[in-house]
Amino acid sequence: MNYMPGTASLIDDIDKKHLVLLRDGRTLIGFLRSIDQFANLVFHQTVERIHVCKKFGDIPRGIFIVRGENVVLLGEIDIDKLCDNVLQQVSIEEILEEQRLQQQAKQKTEKAKVTALKDRGLSIPKADHLDEY
DSSP, X not given: OOOOOXXXXXXXXXXXXXXEEETTSOEEEEEEEEEOTTXXXXXXXXXXXXXXXXXXXXXXXXXXXXXXXXXXXXXXXXXXSOOOOOSEEOOHHHHHHHHHHHHHHHHHHHHHHHHHHHHTTOOOOOGGGGGGO
């Protein structure tokens, strides 16, 4: 196999099933159909997989275009490999509810941290103001 630089190395991976982790934390699974020189990706039969603790749910998304700069990780899924699944698949409604509860708990602990720091005279800059520093 010859080495091809840049996104040309993905040509062999077209029409194979892949998992892609995006910069915003989402996980997509689908068949890679197209790429370009900017590493923009086109996926077919795409599902968005949401993980919460030991549960997961898949939300069908269909054809999905991913801008190359948003890709954190891209990996081929071996369809033939047997999976000893420790995760439990649940319905879309159930996983979305679990995700909402997890996000609420995270916000609650984050708010408690900020309050504790303020009580001690410290502050944490908000994420949307980090560019000012």
